[in-house]
Amino acid sequence: MSEIGPLFTGGASPGAAPSQDNLLERLLQAEETIRAIHFGEVDAVVVNGPNGPQVYTLEGADHPYRVLVEQMHEGTVTLDPSGLILYSNPQFASIMGAAATSLTGSQFAQFLLPSDSSIFAELVEGATLRGHNSGELNLLTPDHNLIPVRVSLTLQNVAGMRNISVLVSDLREQIRNAEIVKEERLSRLILEQAGEAIVVIDPEGAIIRRSESARTLGGNSMLTLPFDQVFHLVAADGPLDCSRILESARAGLRLHGWEVSVRRSDGRVWALMVSTNPLWSESRELLGCVVTLTDITERKRAEDALARQAEELTRSNGDLRQFAYSASHDLREPLRQLVVFGELIHEKFSEKLGAEGAELIQHAVDSAHRMETLVKDLLAYMQAADAPQAMRPTVDANEVMAKTLVTFETQIVETGARIEWDPLPVLGVHEVHLVQLLQNLISNALKYRSEARPYIRIRAEPAGPMWKFNVADNGIGISPDYQAQIFGVFQRLHGGGKYSGTGIGLAICQKIVQRYEGRIWVESEPGRGARFQFTLPGGLL
Amino acid sequence: MKPEEMGGIRLLLVEDSPADVYLVQEAMRREGLHFCLEVADNGETAIQILNRVDADTKEPPPVLLMVDLNVPRKDGSEVVNRLRHSPRCGTIPVIMISSSDSPRDRRRAIDLGVTEYFLKPSGLAEFMSLGKMVRRLVTSFSTAA
Numbered sequence: 001m002s003e004i005g006p007l008f009t010g011g012a013s014p015g016a017a018p019s020q021d022n023l024l025e026r027l028l029q030a031e032e033t034i035r036a037i038h039f040g041e042v043d044a045v046v047v048n049g050p051n052g053p054q055v056y057t058l059e060g061a062d063h064p065y066r067v068l069v070e071q072m073h074e075g076t077v078t079l080d081p082s083g084l085i086l087y088s089n090p091q092f093a094s095i096m097g098a099a100a101t102s103l104t105g106s107q108f109a110q111f112l113l114p115s116d117s118s119i120f121a122e123l124v125e126g127a128t129l130r131g132h133n134s135g136e137l138n139l140l141t142p143d144h145n146l147i148p149v150r151v152s153l154t155l156q157n158v159a160g161m162r163n164i165s166v167l168v169s170d171l172r173e174q175i176r177n178a179e180i181v182k183e184e185r186l187s188r189l190i191l192e193q194a195g196e197a198i199v200v201i202d203p204e205g206a207i208i209r210r211s212e213s214a215r216t217l218g219g220n221s222m223l224t225l226p227f228d229q230v231f232h233l234v235a236a237d238g239p240l241d242c243s244r245i246l247e248s249a250r251a252g253l254r255l256h257g258w259e260v261s262v263r264r265s266d267g268r269v270w271a272l273m274v275s276t277n278p279l280w281s282e283s284r285e286l287l288g289c290v291v292t293l294t295d296i297t298e299r300k301r302a303e304d305a306l307a308r309q310a311e312e313l314t315r316s317n318g319d320l321r322q323f324a325y326s327a328s329h330d331l332r333e334p335l336r337q338l339v340v341f342g343e344l345i346h347e348k349f350s351e352k353l354g355a356e357g358a359e360l361i362q363h364a365v366d367s368a369h370r371m372e373t374l375v376k377d378l379l380a381y382m383q384a385a386d387a388p389q390a391m392r393p394t395v396d397a398n399e400v401m402a403k404t405l406v407t408f409e410t411q412i413v414e415t416g417a418r419i420e421w422d423p424l425p426v427l428g429v430h431e432v433h434l435v436q437l438l439q440n441l442i443s444n445a446l447k448y449r450s451e452a453r454p455y456i457r458i459r460a461e462p463a464g465p466m467w468k469f470n471v472a473d474n475g476i477g478i479s480p481d482y483q484a485q486i487f488g489v490f491q492r493l494h495g496g497g498k499y500s501g502t503g504i505g506l507a508i509c510q511k512i513v514q515r516y517e518g519r520i521w522v523e524s525e526p527g528r529g530a531r532f533q534f535t536l537p538g539g540l541l
Numbered sequence: 542m543k544p545e546e547m548g549g550i551r552l553l554l555v556e557d558s559p560a561d562v563y564l565v566q567e568a569m570r571r572e573g574l575h576f577c578l579e580v581a582d583n584g585e586t587a588i589q590i591l592n593r594v595d596a597d598t599k600e601p602p603p604v605l606l607m608v609d610l611n612v613p614r615k616d617g618s619e620v621v622n623r624l625r626h627s628p629r630c631g632t633i634p635v636i637m638i639s640s641s642d643s644p645r646d647r648r649r650a651i652d653l654g655v656t657e658y659f660l661k662p663s664g665l666a667e668f669m670s671l672g673k674m675v676r677r678l679v680t681s682f683s684t685a686a
Contacts, residue, residue: 329640329641332640332663333558333640336640336662336663337558337560339663339664340564340662340663340665340668341560343664343665344567344665347665369663372663
């Protein structure tokens with residue numbers, strides 16, 4: 001910057017007195033300066049005074065331009081070669097959030113972060129070389145906000161002063177607009193590419209937007225057509241038309257997951273799930289309604305097939321139960337008669353039969369008896385899987401235990417058995433099932449006793465939501481080889497002689513426990529007793 | 542009741558199993574009951590007998606009905622219902638003989654208003670106890686009449 005300093009230093013500078021030539025040159029310089037000021041070529045002058053450089057702004061002759069600059073939308077500043085702000089219009093001050101007057105005379109560098117400083121320096125260099133330059137950078141406001149701006153730099157070579165005027169355009173609004181455009185574009189893409197068919201209708205029921213996939217449902221040229229003309233949706237309670245959709249929208253209601261059928265132009269019926277959402281403007285004005293249509297034809301078909309299968313299964317299960325019931329009932333009839341007539345023959349003709357004949361008849365009767373028991377047990381097994389489901393049952397296991405022991409009174413006396421039990425819980429099972437379980441397990445413990453006096457101990461402990469029961473005995477035990485197989489139907493480990501039975505008791509136990517999502521197992525070794533364990537859900541009394 | 546009087550007393554048995562008919566007869570023999578036991582092996586025949594009794598006053602009406610629930614053509618419950626509408630023998634005792642101990646069948650018998658439910662047992666002695674039941678019901682009905 002060429003300083004005009006000496007002319008305005010005021011008073012004589014200390015040292016040598018100015019020569020004549022020197023004075024003349026200064027006079028010429030002063031005249032040029034005044035001319036420049038007169039024509040508005042100079043905005044400000046810097047005067048080196050005793051208090052350092054001071055800037056004086058000037059009002060030029062071209063006042064209208066000045067007004068234009070003051071009023072324009074962009075910010076503008078004029079910098080001297082050292083980066084000092086000679087002039088700032090109010091808009092620049094406003095962008096930077098500062099008072100216009102406070103900026104003049106301060107360094108422009110205060111608005112630049114180090115990274116932006118170098119950018120700005122390059123821009124200045126370019127402008128100095130070529131007269132003009134422009135670029136984008138961020139300006140730092142006094143309260144530490146970064147403002148993206150576009151700057152246009154112009155070199156002003158005025159009266160030997162190579163100032164730079166900087167036009168500053170605030171890019172924030174532009175960026176905001178770009179973002180809005182981007183969002184709008186994204187919304188459009190979402191609508192175009194959404195897997196679900198989305199249709200937007202206006203308050204009159206005309207289609208104003210639709211997703212690409214809506215076209216497969218409603219055809220190509222659905223835009224601007226009335227919704228009802230494109231879609232003929234039928235819900236369970238009648239047509240789901242536009243007036244119904246808009247009525248609920250006006251009431252501020254959303255329809256959610258309505259299942260409807262729609263007949264397409266090719267005559268095929270599709271199953272759709274419809275959801276609607278009222279579309280409101282910021283000022284709570286109803287703009288229309290967003291209708292989402294999801295094709296659930298395949299799912300519906302699968303559901304229907306599943307329901308049909310379940311129904312068939314229930315029916316065939318029912319048939320099977322009915323069949324098993326009548327079969328076992330009908331099987332018992334002739335067996336009963338066999339037994340009775342065997343006895344009758346034995347009684348009426350024992351003399352004619354003799355000892356051997358009587359024994360043969362007895363075998364026949366025994367066989368019939370055994371078969372009858374088998375059939376009866378089989379029936380019990382089937383009923384174990386088929387007890388009332390409806391109510392949530394509860395039973396106090398202590399009461400069941402006491403009742404069960406009564407049925408074993410004779411055997412307990414005969415064998416001298418000792419049966420002990422800890423306090424037992426309340427269970428969420430039917431009483432009849434717990435009775436069957438305990439009866440079978442205690443009966444087994446008594447039946448498969450060793451030479452020792454039978455000792456049976458029943459305990460229960462919590463196991464998550466279930467109770468784990470433990471029925472331990474000191475009987476003959478079971479080899480690990482057979483521990484899984486004893487829970488099968490008609491599985492017996494012993495011949496009919498010493499240990500009679502049909503081999504269905506434990507199968508019944510397992511069936512019962514499984515009904516309640518519990519399980520049953522045994523831990524045992526031959527000669528060391530058996531510990532039967534099972535789990536059943538707890539209940540509330 | 543003297544044996545010679547018994548021949549004139551008519552009982553109706555509705556039972557399709559000859560084996561069980563034999564057992565009912567045996568039970569009565571053992572109890573010394575020599576009533577006139579008329580057997581129908583299906584419900585329809587039984588109803589025809591009741592129709593005849595109602596139509597012809599010369600026919601002696603039965604004093605006891607023994608009926609199996611499961612008989613062909615018309616089942617035991619239809620026979621009992623027809624009996625209850627008979628002007629001549631609508632109030633006689635009824636023994637429902639059944640091989641079913643299902644609560645549903647027992648409930649059905651109670652709803653029909655039968656006097657006794659006799660579950661066919663699988664023991665000779667138990668079956669023979671039917672004779673005593675027949676004696677008791679016939680005696681009490683005859684006395685009341």
